[in-house]
Amino acid sequence: SHGGGGGGGGGGEDPTFGIKAVGVFHVFKKPPWGGGNQFLMALVKEFRRRKIKVVENAIADKVQLYMANAVTFKVDAFRDAMRRTPPGQAGKALKLVHRLDGPYYSSRYNKDPRKEAGLPYRAREDERVYAVNKEFACASIFQSQWSYDMNTRLGYVPAGPIRIVNNAVDEAIFNNVGKAPFDRRSDGTRKIRLVGASWSAGERKGFKTFKWLDENLDFDRYEFTFMGNVPDDVTFKNIKPHPPVTSEKLAPVLKEHDVYIAASYLEPCSNALVEALASGLPAVYQLGSGHDELVRAGGLPYAKPEDVPGVLDRLLAGYEGFQAGIRVTSVKEAADAYLEVYAGCLGLTPQPPGGMYGPVGDVKA
Numbered sequence: 001s002h003g004g005g006g007g008g009g010g011g012g013e014d015p016t017f018g019i020k021a022v023g024v025f026h027v028f029k030k031p032p033w034g035g036g037n038q039f040l041m042a043l044v045k046e047f048r049r050r051k052i053k054v055v056e057n058a059i060a061d062k063v064q065l066y067m068a069n070a071v072t073f074k075v076d077a078f079r080d081a082m083r084r085t086p087p088g089q090a091g092k093a094l095k096l097v098h099r100l101d102g103p104y105y106s107s108r109y110n111k112d113p114r115k116e117a118g119l120p121y122r123a124r125e126d127e128r129v130y131a132v133n134k135e136f137a138c139a140s141i142f143q144s145q146w147s148y149d150m151n152t153r154l155g156y157v158p159a160g161p162i163r164i165v166n167n168a169v170d171e172a173i174f175n176n177v178g179k180a181p182f183d184r185r186s187d188g189t190r191k192i193r194l195v196g197a198s199w200s201a202g203e204r205k206g207f208k209t210f211k212w213l214d215e216n217l218d219f220d221r222y223e224f225t226f227m228g229n230v231p232d233d234v235t236f237k238n239i240k241p242h243p244p245v246t247s248e249k250l251a252p253v254l255k256e257h258d259v260y261i262a263a264s265y266l267e268p269c270s271n272a273l274v275e276a277l278a279s280g281l282p283a284v285y286q287l288g289s290g291h292d293e294l295v296r297a298g299g300l301p302y303a304k305p306e307d308v309p310g311v312l313d314r315l316l317a318g319y320e321g322f323q324a325g326i327r328v329t330s331v332k333e334a335a336d337a338y339l340e341v342y343a344g345c346l347g348l349t350p351q352p353p354g355g356m357y358g359p360v361g362d363v364k365a
Helices: 035-049 075-083 124-136 145-153 207-216 247-255 271-278 291-298 305-317 319-324 331-345
Strands: 021-025 053-056 065-069 095-100 137-142 162-164 192-198 222-228 240-242 259-262 283-286 299-302
Touching (some): 021 035, 035 331, 095 124, 137 331, 145 162, 145 291, 162 331, 192 305, 222 247, 247 271, 271 291, 283 291, 291 299, 291 319, 305 319
Parallel strands (some): 021 053, 021 065, 065 095, 137 162, 192 222, 222 240, 259 283
């Protein structure tokens, strides 16, 4: 149930796009940790599989191209290194591909640019991100179209060329291999298994929906597991909470369930949702953020918690069709897309027309 392949070295193309080495500024944490961390671990693993040298959190000799997230790297050290380019060797100056999501305006302050962008308030963190972007970036990569749209709605102008690459998961861990076909027994001997997950216990993560479902869903028909951190002021009567676990432990749990409930909102690109989709679970998701473009034909949206039971009925009635409609970006496709941007920054491949790279999956190697 994965999307079509991109370049990736099939048919004799160069799977490295001419990139010999890349520096990545990211302090890798052992999962369970936030979603972007898991994606970058999978991406770096794929680069190394292609024999690309990856330097972590250091500026290294002979490494010209670097990637960083938002403002989570040592900006001053990078600026100093950039300035040390010998005179007359501008072509060897350090390059930064800037990975963006958010905006912080939404992810940290729970504000919706569609409703409030006209007001003067902006998040300090976003202002810093775009100062860094303007100073250093040779290209910007967003994790979703939604994230790009919300940033530009706030008036920010990311350095181009721009590419949108949804986060991918490590298919060696998250896949639908061995997932049992959906069992729609109606004799009451098997309950429909729902699952939700969130590493963060922040208010954007959909606990209003989970609380409503805990009080109103028919638990003679459903069982519901929640994997992750629950806010201190939330207790469940029927939903079974489970503390966060490693990816290796989460994958088989997801496969045992039938439907993923993606209840978070103002969410740029939920890794937890991608992990569930990759495991063969159709999703019922809260409308209005990055979920829409991740789920597409693999599930159905809801606008408010009380809509969920009816939406679940519709999803379950056509379950196999929704399951067959699941598409996730593979790590191979994501790696191809990132490498093509890197190659563009180094002048190895042509810049895209109009400053915007095409959708992932039609990478020209």
